Amino acid sequence: MTLALFIEQVFNGIQFGLMLFLMAVGVTLVFGIMRVINLAHGSLFMVGGYFMIAAFDATHSYVLAVPLALAGVVVVAAVLEILVLRPLYSRGHLDQVLATFGLTMFFNEAVVVIWGRVPLNLAIPPLLAGHIEIFPGVSYPVYRLAITGAAILCGALLYLVIRFTRLGALIRAGSDKREIVEALGINIGLLYTAVFGLGAALAGLAGMMTGPLLSVESGMGDPILILTLVVIVIGGSGSVRGALVGALLVGVFDTFSRVMLPRLFGLSAGSALVGMAVYVLMAVVLVFSRTGLFAAHRG
């Protein structure tokens, strides 16, 4: 492996990891605060990608399409939260898992009804096309750098919100002491909607940013969701810090195993191992800490 390839893969791994982080934050916050398992999070990722395409088709402008698509995702999320999530807050895990599973079925089919089965492509914004030399002799796509930067920005904003705003304090309090928040008379329903909306926006954003890299199609959120869950198992449920560490670990590990394992073990054995790699990582973490690396005190 050349140094250039190594550096390229490190960057790819971080970029992928940060996308997973955006996804994981939503799931882990929703679980940590509302104690709800939301399997439909992958659908929000997918909807983000589709809305981006639709918004771009309508406005022919990336600058307009981004907020438009994001708004669309948040609206969908709000409707979901009111109709389906709210009744689930008081239910057990099984009900939550099944109901959100039903939602993924619905969304996967709904996008087919609206946009058809053919995978759609979103072109990279011309401003961000092309490559840039990040290190001597290492050329890297501008777009990937851009979305990495955007994700870092989101992470920083999230940190600021959680640390320094009232909403953030409520989020932190909510995940530790639900009863106190309720006793303070704060409209907990609104808090929950806000948290869910925030998580959904991040997921939608991840979907929008990843759109030009993959093709947008029905079910594209499913493998992402699974990896997101792996991130949370590794990082610990309810912990944003855990989500970041876990996501970066998974992102880098996955990227490297895809490149290295076929080289080391040949094509067929290698690809089988690639499929297993991330889960072996998860298994190892589980052996050492059954609640993940940074689990919030109450699981």
Place this chain on the structure above:
Amino acid sequence: MTLSRRSILYLVLLALALAVPLLGNTYYTRFATQIAMYGMAALAVDLLLGYVGLITFGQAAFVGVGAYVTGMLTVAGVHDALIVWPAAILGAVAFALIIGALSLRTEGFQFIMVTLAFAQMVYYIAQSLRSYGGDNGFTIPRRNTLAGMSLANHTVFYYVVLALLVIVMVVAARLVKSEFGMVIRGRRDNERRLAAIGFPPFRYKYAAFLIAAGVAGLAGALMANHARFVSPAILSWQVSGQLLAMVILGSAGTLMGPIFGAAIYLVFQQVLSDYTDHWMIFFGPLIVARVLFVKEGLWGMLVRALGAQEIRAPRRPVATDRGAAE
């Protein structure tokens, strides 16, 4: 001998099941076979869900391992079901040994995620098997033979599957009432108390996990034979979700419920997909509605409507101890 209403209900259902091939159309026979096989897999899920209290989103992995082992052996020239099907079960249990050891250390949300993740891992492994068609899967030239008897005839195959299903149900019924069954039900009710009275919970959860995997593996072997086709699709997490849905549609914590649920699920799926290609757009919300608005599964409702609940007979003191030895 007077039969309880419950027993009569069972006999009626059995008679209906036996009568299906008499309708003369192999379509119905094949459909009923599907119900029986999925019912068996759903029963495995219910064993864990309704009796041990574990929500597993990864049972499809064991169904799939059973199917793949069956397919691989058959393609390699081993045709006898008496060898292939136990091998499928053992294969599923082998995977469960590892997956169970790791996932049963976790609880609640974590457990669901971990079982889902490991099942996905098995899915990706299956996809990577190039010599077995990769993502496209592979066909099996012909069905296994059962002690020399060919299973190519759909009716014959159906009766074999039905017989196996009945055997599994009888064994499961004894299991959940046995001492082992009491321990795992205790675990569902209150794992903390279970440990406090002296039952180490892990080994019992683990045993139940292995048993459920074996049953799922058998179902997978049958599915591979039925379709004469095996592909990674059988390992997808959607299938795991389907099995869970079948269990609650039917009634969790019962043995007949999952079978009922499988029937409802597959019938609905068939009816809706005849109506539109996009049946999932209705089916998804249907599942959501069932979860949000309906308290009970259909089997539970049926039993109550017919007054066929199992009567809990008050204990009469028995003078002698029947003996401790098993």
Place this chain on the structure above:
Amino acid sequence: MTAMLETVHLYKSFGALQVTDDVSITVEEGEVHALIGPNGAGKTTLIGQLTGELRPDAGHIRFDGRDITGLATADRARLGLARSFQITSIFPSFTAEGNVSLAVQATEKHSFRFWRPAETLERLHRPARQLLRQLGIVERADTVAGGMAHGEHRQLEIAMALATNPRMLLLDEPMAGLGSEESQAMLELLARLKGQYSILLIEHDMDVVFSLADRISVLVNGRVIASGDGEAIRNDPQVRIAYLGEDDEFGEADA
């Protein structure tokens, strides 16, 4: 002489909070040792460490001479350390008799028996019914436990602890939530148990404590500030101050 139960310099903290602070107590064989203290003193955490649900940061626990500090909860129960819970913890979907039978079943070497229905096993059910009779709830034997009254639950808790053939009982507020008649019945029951088992009793009800306990230890802020017989504790000024916060007559703790 080896005590039945012995903790040696037990420490446990949650973050910055020291919840168990150098606790060394013993329960001699056959004695009733009561542990009292205000809410938040760390009694629950201590019980958790004794039963194996929590791991101490430092220190040892010995049961009948044997170090059990690293032992899992179930293993301790099998050694003869039984426990009743402060907040009722039973198997709600089982009948009362089923609950106790399961506890009896726990004494068997293993339960990997898959065929005979447990309901038909007299070796489990006869002792169970006997215990229910002893506790005065045998007529509820076939009631689903989840539907029983609170007082009956408390009795069921004790029945289950006794069913495992223990040598020592950890009773966590057995009187919790009982009316006066039920309390009287429970007190009589505990008096009958005294001497047959070594008992560590956590209780708020001072009448019960003073009438039953051979020794009393007072736990405040994770530390044992006094330990002795009823008379000694009653007269200990430190106890009065620490427990009540003011120099007052040693009355009953709030309900």
